[in-house]
Amino acid sequence: MEESEGFVRTLARRRWPRLGGYAFLAPALVLLVAFLLGPAVWVFGLSLFNWNLISASPVFIGLENFRVLITQDPLWWQAVRQTFYYTFVSVPASMGLGLLLAVLLSRPLRGRSLLRGAIFVPYVTPLVATIIVWQWIFNADYGLLNSLLGALHLPRPGWLASSTWVMPAIIIYTVWQQTGLNLVVYLAGLTNIPAELQEAARVDGAGAWATFRRVTWPLLGPTTYFLLLVNLIWSFKVFTPIYVFTTNSGGPGNAAVTIGYYLYEEAFRFFHAGYAAAISVALFLLILLLTGLQMRFFARRVFYA
Amino acid sequence: MLRGRWTVSLAAVLVLTACGGGVTTQQATASQLGPLRHHVTVTFWEAMAGGSQKPTLEQITNAFNQSQPYVTVQLQVYPDYSTLLQKLEAAIAAGNPPDMAQCYENWASTFKQAGVLANLTPYIDAKDGLSASQLADYWPTMLADAKLGGKFYMFPFNKSDSVLFYNPVMFRSAGISHPPTTWQEFEQDAQKLTDPARDQWGTDFSLQLGYENLWEGMVTEFGGSLLNQSQTKATFQGSAGQQAIDVWAQMVKNGYAHTVEGYQDEDDYGSGHMGMMVSTIAGYSYDVASVGGRFPLKTAPVPAGPKGLAVEMFGTNACVFNKASQDVQHGAFLYIKYFTNPQNTMLWSEKTGYMPVRQSAYREMEKTFYPQNPNLKVAVAEMPHTMFAPSVPSWEEAQNDLLTTLYGIVQGKQPAGPALQAAAQKVDTLLTTG
């Protein structure tokens, strides 16, 4: 009797502090499970149904959506190709430019924070507003860019009205918009490199380029890796620039349709919930692969710091 | 002047109404709805977002709200039809549609298939509905278009078609004496208007969704059709469809036509860089604004093909959703009736360029308005030559594919034959899977 009472008391004493953490975590957990984790699991289930949200109830069709996606949907593959085009041009360009500017800004300089701010500000301003002005800059007839090209006797591309040039235009915008992020993160990475290491290399007679290649670049490895993943994930999901630049059309001849835009179109223009879920799953797997890589790195850098 | 004369004819209409109403009452069974006597609020989703469309719709709606004690209509405007459709479908999917909306024919088919549309017949027949003679005053083509399976699931609201807008100053300096009446002349005139040294060119091919309508009309003009009679198979891939789009491909290739995004054709025309464009009369107030008095804006009928003239009628009908209570549906129809009464459809037409949906209004406008505004008469005069886009539910998606295909052809990326063939296959699949 006494023994069991003591046991109960221990249990009670133990249990309270042992579960109290959940009271603190509950608000976050409820939201994360209800609106992120739950839907992320459910989307796999949804992808097995044919479900037009407007007119029909869901019908189970197994992997049919994926079969159609892979074998019968040229627009999906066009979206994949165009997403890769967008990603693998804009990411290296904005990272390269960000690194160059970070190196130039890494040594003390008058007005340094002003210069940094000037390059960084496109990254924090609303996409829709800045796209509106870029749309006008890219206008084939009255835009500033083509006036400039015309004055230099260069060809004047159709930009947003041309299936060949619409993606390059959006890429130029993206580089303008994203370089600030890369600059700032690289700058933080550079300040973490001990100045003595670079000095030592210089004393050994290495030139600026050699110092960069042999000392700075390798030491920036983790930063580059981190940025690469952040940029890649952002690019794979890109939606807003496509939507606004092409006024919700996907561009001439669908030439600006990306995976993110195609997902939106199938889900919220045609309301093919099942098919859109299948596209979501494909996008998810792609990003999961990248985020998994990012986690291995990030866990070390931030979470267990 | 106009107003004074109008009062007389309005009185005549009122007398007619009274008699007509009486006749209907006698014919009607006990199930005829009495006049609406409860207060209701009606939400109306629409896409009359710019130009003079927005203020005029607001003006008429406010007047309606103040004219009677029972119905209050609340407008919710969307930037374009595409967005309106997306939001409507989202709301329907969520089981929470508005009370009424502007609807294209194929949207209404989709909504009817989903079982969310209200049949308007009881409200047309109601004591405060439309008399037989009033109903007969609407253009018969428009009424026919508003029916699905023989029943009024829509009602004519804002209707338009395309006309040719041209710049008479540029025409004169290019030595062109009259606007083109055939596509052959159109092509020749586009060439004459093109002068790269002066930053001038003939016409534009826009990638705006809706521009495929132009080609859809041309298919008929060249002797073809879009779908077969039962709307189950594509027929546009035939030689008529190919010839029609080749007209444009040729002009783009030669630099007489520019391909542009969105509504840039209006800017190109208004700023005096581009000489002529085929565009909807509903854009009239926008075009007047973009011309800004730089030259006298002129319209003419759309050029004809080997088989004569054909233009697609667009603009929307109004439809009512059956989730709303009977009183709300009733109130929505009273608003439609008010908006399309002779006086208001005339006001709407004069301000925006849309066609008056009632013949009596047209006759009235012939007296003084059209003589003073011949540009707007062109659209109505084309009415005998109008056709409608297919009303099948999947047409919205099909149009999307068609525009992409047409763009590919116009850009010279692929020849018309195989490209249209491929599009036809896709459309066939859409038609069968719905």
Next chain:
Amino acid sequence: MTVSRMRVAAGLGRYLLLALFAALFCFPFYWMLVVSLSKPSDVFTFTPHLWPEWQFRNYLQVWQSADWLRLLANTLLTTGGRVALVLLTSVLGGYAFAAMRFWGKSVVFALVLAVYMVPTEVTLVPNFITLSHLGWLDTYQVQFVPLGASVFGIFLMRQYFMSLPPDLWEAAQLDGCSHLRYLALVAAPLARPALVTVGLLQFIEGWNAFLWPLIMTSTEKIQPLQVALAAFSFVDSTQPVLLAAGAFMTTAPILIVFFFAQRQLVGGIATTGLRG
């Protein structure tokens, strides 16, 4: 002598290059202003003029064309709600992970890590279905409640709380302080820099939010500025002057926030790489 002169030349070159890039990156903002202040007809020429014409009436016209105050209020309300909710869930959650011992902690920790891997875009379709059944579409709460927890926020706060000296908690415990009182009175105030970072990042994300409100809302009464601005750009695509004025009006507040909080923002973003 020559070495130092070379250094000066190199320094000047570096300076010029940076200034050139800074000007290039800022130019679109200048251009936004120029176009927004032009005479509407003057922008349709093949040779653009590069200076503003001070047509302030463009702003008046844009101001009258929509209920901007309402849109601004919508944006502030939903952004504010989001900031407040994320701060609350992050502080509580971060503290639980950092300072409390409870059963199953490592499992929950792994769970939250797993959530980190889920991009919002992937959850749009299921969320749309759930939220429509809840009747939350086109409401204020749909614009911030579902986004009210941030894995980043939780981990950032956790990291900060872990860096607090343990003696603090021991001393507080001796005074009879509960976890909640300790957190509210001691730990959270000490974590102000981290709170500012999380709050600022959420503010920017909230202000710039687009895809989520685009899908989940449908009427102007509820919608934020960015969604309305995009709609505006679709309607008035033929009036670049008015569009530029609208764009500038909605950009200016962010430019002001940026001006005053550049250091915290840059610092915060440099360490976390703002998602979005």
